[in-house]
Amino acid sequence: xxxxxxxxxxxxxxxxxxxxxxxxxxxxxxxxxxxxxxxxxxxxxxxxxxxxxxxxxxxxxxxxxxxxxxxxxxxxxxxxxxxxxxxxxxxxxxxxxxxxxxxxxxxxxxxxxxxxxxxxxxxxxxxxxxxxxxxxxxxxxxxxxxxxxxxxxxxxxxxxxxxxxxxxxxxxxxxxxxxxxxxxxxxxxxxxxxxxxxxxxxxxxxxxxxxxxxxxxxxxxxxxxxxxxxxxxxxxxxxxxxxxxxxxxxxxxxxxxxxxxxxxxxxxxxxxxxxxxxxxxxxxxxxxxxxxxxxxxxxxxxxxxxxxxxxxxxxxxxxxxxxxxxxxxxxxxxxxxxxxxxxxxxxxxxxxxxxxxxxxxxxxxxxxxxxxxxxxxxxxxxxxxxxxxxxxxxxxxxxxxxxxxxxxxxxxxxxxxxxxxxxxxxxxxxxxxxxxxxxxxxxxxxxx
Numbered sequence: 324x325x326x327x328x329x330x331x332x333x334x335x336x337x338x339x340x341x342x343x344x345x346x347x348x349x350x351x352x353x354x355x356x357x358x359x360x361x362x363x364x365x366x367x368x369x370x371x372x373x374x375x376x377x378x379x380x381x382x383x384x385x386x387x388x389x390x391x392x393x394x395x396x397x398x399x400x401x402x403x404x405x406x407x408x409x410x411x412x413x414x415x416x417x418x419x420x421x422x423x424x425x426x427x428x429x430x431x432x433x434x435x436x437x438x439x440x441x442x443x444x445x446x447x448x449x450x451x452x453x454x455x456x457x458x459x460x461x462x463x464x465x466x467x468x469x470x471x472x473x474x475x476x477x478x479x480x481x482x483x484x485x486x487x488x489x490x491x492x493x494x495x496x497x498x499x500x501x502x503x504x505x506x507x508x509x510x511x512x513x514x515x516x517x518x519x520x521x522x523x524x525x526x527x528x529x530x531x532x533x534x535x536x537x538x539x540x541x542x543x544x545x546x547x548x549x550x551x552x553x554x555x556x557x558x559x560x561x562x563x564x565x566x567x568x569x570x571x572x573x574x575x576x577x578x579x580x581x582x583x584x585x586x587x588x589x590x591x592x593x594x595x596x597x598x599x600x601x602x603x604x605x606x607x608x609x610x611x612x613x614x615x616x617x618x619x620x621x622x623x624x625x626x627x628x629x630x631x632x633x634x635x636x637x638x639x640x641x642x643x644x645x646x647x648x649x650x651x652x653x654x655x656x657x658x659x660x661x662x663x664x665x666x667x668x669x670x671x672x673x674x675x676x677x678x679x680x681x682x683x684x685x686x687x688x689x690x691x692x693x694x695x696x697x698x699x700x701x702x703x704x705x706x707x708x709x710x711x712x713x714x715x716x717x718x719x720x721x722x723x724x725x726x727x728x729x730x731x732x733x734x735x736x737x738x739x740x741x742x743x744x745x746x747x748x749x750x751x752x753x754x755x756x757x758x759x760x761x762x763x764x765x766x767x768x769x770x771x
Contacts, residue, residue: 324492325485332481336474343469351462352436356423359438359455361385362395368447373397373405391461394430396454400441411454414439420450433458498526506533514541564591618743621660622653623695623764624688630667631686634675642680645671648687654695656764662739663697663764670699670760673732677703677758693766698759705753714749736762 362385367376375382375397386393396407400417412428414437423440430437437456444451505517516534565588572584628647635645656663667686674684682702689696706714715737733747740747740762751758 324488328481328484332477335477336470339473340466340470343466343473347462347466347469351457351465352425352438355436355438355455355457356425356440358385358393359395359423359440359453362455363440363442363453366397366442366444366451366453368444373444373447373451375406388457388461391457392433393455393457394435395456398452398454400450400452405451407454408456411456412437413452413454417441417450417452428456430456430458435459436462495526499529502526502530502533512544514538514544561591618657618659620655620657621663623656623658623663623697624649624652624654626660626663627667627686627688627697630664631671634668634671638671638675638684641675642682643675643678644683645675646683646685648685650689652688654688654690656695656766658743658745658764662743666736666739666762667697667699669732669736670697670762674699674701674703674758674760677701679703690766695764695766697762697764699761700757700759702757705756705758706749706751707753708751711749711751715747733760736760 362375365376366373377385386395394408394411396409396411397405398411398413399405402413408430411430412435414424414426418424418439418441420441420443423438425436425438428435428437435456435458437454439452439454441450441452443449502517514537516537517530568584568588568591572581572588575581575584628649631645631647638645671684671686678684678701684702685698685700687698687700689698715733737747743764745762745764748761748763749758750761
């Protein structure tokens with residue numbers, strides 16, 4: 324903060340110096356012109372001789388300046404000296420009658436200021452120039468004295484202000500120093516709110532922001548720990564099955580037994596692969612926000628139809644028909660296309676898993692009130708009301724859960740929907756068959 328203050332002081336000093344010089348120049352010039360006019364008023368011509376009608380003592384008093392040299396000279400218009408200092412520098416042209424002219428010149432090797440006035444002395448037939456000149460010593464001394472007297476109080480005030488600023492800033496930063504010390508002493512796993520309660524509003528805001536960051540980090544670390552624990556728990560069973568099946572196969576001599584064991588191992592590996600992919604998808608849901616993948620305008624009808632048709636052949640192998648419906652097209656939404664496609668895939672796969680052979684899964688897109696809705700309806704047994712709020716939890720599988728699932732499909736749907744600002748809802752009323760999962764997206768903003 325001191326650097327800008329010093330810069331401002333320097334600018335002020337320069338302004339003070341320039342304004343002082345201008346004022347002093349005007350004052351001294353006015354005095355010099357008065358001297359030239361006073362000399363001119365005493366010039367007389369008698370018998371063809373021009374001279375100043377002053378005694379030597381009076382002339383000395385008129386030209387007296389303390390610590391300064393003042394000179395005068397009288398010249399004819401043809402530059403011939405008449406009286407006084409004959410070496411005084413003349414103006415480039417004589418000034419008009421009774422209109423003094425000021426100019427800078429050098430006299431006897433020293434810079435000087437000259438005032439010239441043209442008059443017609445009493446008893447003369449032609450005009451003469453009267454010059455009064457002085458050096459700059461007194462002017463410069465007066466300028467320095469005034470500038471020093473003007474700037475010294477400012478400099479003293481700047482020094483006092485610097486001390487006050489240092490004290491104030493040190494006092495204000497003390498809470499931050501304590502917060503910094505407390506944060507530095509924390510372990511990597513300690514995400515508790517900071518104990519220090521800073522007195523100032525600014526440091527309190529920093530504390531609140533740090534506490535909020537620690538809370539989010541704690542939640543993120545908790546999610547990572549939960550993911551690792553869930554992955555370890557869920558993978559333990561299929562991996563143990565793979566190991567047991569392999570050990571069993573090694574004890575068999577019959578090729579048919581080996582084949583059956585290998586087929587079971589492949590099925591278990593496929594289940595494990597599906598589980599790992601879903602775990603990774605769920606773990607990356609928060610990562611999508613961190614990576615800030617851009618939401619763009621995309622056609623929900625096209626995305627839903629394409630992904631549903633990709634999954635239709637696998638559903639037919641299970642005896643389930645997949646249909647697609649759309650009232651209008653295109654239906655433009657503001658979303659991340661890759662995530663929308665994954666939401667469709669998880670909803671369809673989940674619906675197919677819970678739909679008995681001969682059943683149907685319908686993928687529909689609706690549009691209303693600047694919003695679009697994706698609806699996936701199955702003809703399965705439905706979800707009991709007391710379980711509908713829990714089916715979005717990780718690894719939760721209801722009482723009527725179909726074999727082979729991991730309990731992650733709807734959790735992934737909800738996580739991806741939240742990333743895009745969409746909402747998810749379930750409609751199911753057992754014992755009537757069927758469940759509908761709907762995802763409501765925000766419509767894309769109008770063009771322009």
